[in-house]
Amino acid sequence: AQKITQTQPGMFVQEKEAVTLDCTYDTSDPSYGLFWYKQPSSGEMIFLIYQGSYDQQNATEGRYSLNFQKARKSANLVISASQLGDSAMYFCAMRENSGYALNFGKGTSLLVTP
Amino acid sequence: KAGVTQTPRYLIKTRGQQVTLSCSPISGHRSVSWYQQTPGQGLQFLFEYFSETQRNKGNFPGRFSGRQFSNSRSEMNVSTLELGDSALYLCASSVGLAGGHRNEQFFGPGTRLTVL
Numbered sequence: 001a002q003k004i005t006q007t008q009p010g011m012f013v014q015e016k017e018a019v020t021l022d023c024t025y026d027t028s029d030p031s032y033g034l035f036w037y038k039q040p041s042s043g044e045m046i047f048l049i050y051q052g053s054y055d056q057q058n059a060t061e062g063r064y065s066l067n068f069q070k071a072r073k074s075a076n077l078v079i080s081a082s083q084l085g086d087s088a089m090y091f092c093a094m095r096e097n098s099g100y101a102l103n104f105g106k107g108t109s110l111l112v113t114p
Numbered sequence: 115k116a117g118v119t120q121t122p123r124y125l126i127k128t129r130g131q132q133v134t135l136s137c138s139p140i141s142g143h144r145s146v147s148w149y150q151q152t153p154g155q156g157l158q159f160l161f162e163y164f165s166e167t168q169r170n171k172g173n174f175p176g177r178f179s180g181r182q183f184s185n186s187r188s189e190m191n192v193s194t195l196e197l198g199d200s201a202l203y204l205c206a207s208s209v210g211l212a213g214g215h216r217n218e219q220f221f222g223p224g225t226r227l228t229v230l
Contacts, residue, residue: 101159
């Protein structure tokens, strides 16, 4: 069963606007971590932000913030003030405390336009 | 501190051949995990090595194998290549074992393998 679902295959946003990338997950493990990675065309996966299941506050890292709604099992990434260099694939991933591998979603392709 | 490096970056092989990919983790990192990325299946976990021992394995056939050396560098081998093995192979390193939900993994740029 798919553990991570990213329903937006592609998104467009204008430079300087904010954009939200959706991610829902499925787990019965009460302890887990959620990650967002950025993958530019070069291929490297760049870590952006982490949210633990027990964290009380939504994670923030610079222009990235995570809208974590535990009851709805969603962990949406918000990018504020988009820049042209933000154009890339974005992957949501989860690791359960009982597991060892990252489970990735299919990704969302983001294109930032001038 | 240097990041995760992978060599070669690109590789073209023909069906039936074998291939070896290399990954050097960040200095001080002892865990190396390998992932396969294809357009159809997305990112899938292959295996993880820690202290020269395979600790965890994904759902891949025995043609996929790996090893880790005492300096934490890791190699991945695919024997009897098939067309479906064409993919981007990513390795990721972490300080300790990848388990535990907070353990952050740092990825390399990947090796793009094309099987003709």
